[in-house]
Amino acid sequence: MNKKQKAYAEKIxxxxxAEYPEVKIALEYxxxxxxLIATILSAQCTDARVNIVTKELFKKYKTPKSFIDIEIxxxxxxxxxxxxxxxxxxxxxxxxxxxxxxxxxxxxxxxxKLKELPGVGRKTASVVVGNGFGIPAVAVDTHVKRISNLxxxxxxxxxxxxxxxxxxxxxPSEWVRFSHLIATHGRNVCFARKPKCNECVLSxxxxxxxxxx
Numbered sequence: 001m002n003k004k005q006k007a008y009a010e011k012i013x014x015x016x017x018a019e020y021p022e023v024k025i026a027l028e029y030x031x032x033x034x035x036l037i038a039t040i041l042s043a044q045c046t047d048a049r050v051n052i053v054t055k056e057l058f059k060k061y062k063t064p065k066s067f068i069d070i071e072i073x074x075x076x077x078x079x080x081x082x083x084x085x086x087x088x089x090x091x092x093x094x095x096x097x098x099x100x101x102x103x104x105x106x107x108x109x110x111x112x113k114l115k116e117l118p119g120v121g122r123k124t125a126s127v128v129v130g131n132g133f134g135i136p137a138v139a140v141d142t143h144v145k146r147i148s149n150l151x152x153x154x155x156x157x158x159x160x161x162x163x164x165x166x167x168x169x170x171x172p173s174e175w176v177r178f179s180h181l182i183a184t185h186g187r188n189v190c191f192a193r194k195p196k197c198n199e200c201v202l203s204x205x206x207x208x209x210x211x212x213x
Contacts, residue, residue, distance in 0.1 A: 009169035012151060012202060016181035019201045023180045025131045026187075027051065032107040032132030033099075034058050036114075037067075039124045040091055045082040053082055064096035064105045091119025109133040122160060130179070136172035138163045139179045143186025150190070150208040 017023075026047035029035040034054065041050045057078055061067050067075065075089040082088060095118045099105055107128065108114055114125035123139050130137035138144075140159040144166075148154055154165045170178055189196045203209045 006169055008205070009153065009166075012205060013170060013174055013178055013181070015201050015205075016185060017177070020181055020184050023177060023184050025127070025180055026183070027127075028054065029132075030058075032109070032128060033064065035132045036095070036107055036120070036124070036128050037092060039127045040095065040119050041079060041082045041088055043088070044084055050082060053079055064099040067092055067096040068100065088119070094118035095120065107132065109135065111135070111137065122163065126163070126179075130176035134176075136175045138166045138175045140166075141179075141183055143183040143190075144179055146192060147182050147186055147190055150206065151202070152207040 027035065027038045027042060028051045029038050037057070038050055038054050041053065060078065061070070072089050072093060075092065076085045079085050079088055079092075098117050099107065103113075109129065109132075111125050111129050114120055114128055115122060120128075123141060126137035126139040129135040130139060140148075140163045145157065145159060145162055148162050148166065149156070153169060154162055156162060156165075166178065167175065185200075185202075186192075189200050197203050197206075197209050197212070200206065200209070
């Protein structure tokens with residue numbers, strides 16, 4: 001890791017911070033448990049759709065026990081529009097069962113313990129510790145994966161490698177926000193199919209843009 005690479009990543013970070021000064025997580029929640037459920041539902045689904053579903057879901061189910069107590073068919077119906085609803089319902093019920101049996105219904109503020117819960121991978125655990133508990137973490141979603149490659153941070157589709165690369169490039173205090181900055185930029189400007197390169201604040205630095213011009 002050389003100083004030039006770190007300086008480049010820090011410049012990208014500063015430009016995005018200036019572009020999106022009010023950036024925050026797109027998912028809506030009021031506590032770590034709601035964030036955990038919302039993040040499980042967000043797999044292969046837009047955050048906007050998840051927010052529509054959880055607005056009613058969190059009125060109906062407020063604790064891990066309330067998710068355990070209902071029939072899985074009812075939960076499937078409640079989360080149907082997020083896609084992959086059968087697997088998600090199973091993951092949520094199993095996750096809640098483990099929260100009750102191991103942690104008395106509380107979401108652990110520990111990355112490794114979270115990652116061991118059913119339906120929880122590195123991305124979900126990173127989202128929860130980073131946003132629910134304020135612990136430095138990098139959540140690698142499809143936007144972070146794609147744009148990290150476009151910007152030349154790494155040449156890999158491996159989410160874990162991308163996560164650790166970003167952690168090398170930027171200080172821990174920037175990790176959580178940087179994930180949101182990249183995701184926001186992906187939703188607003190750097191689209192997968194037809195990016196708005198001419199409107200992009202990063203275009204002068206972006207190696208992918210330079211190749212096209």
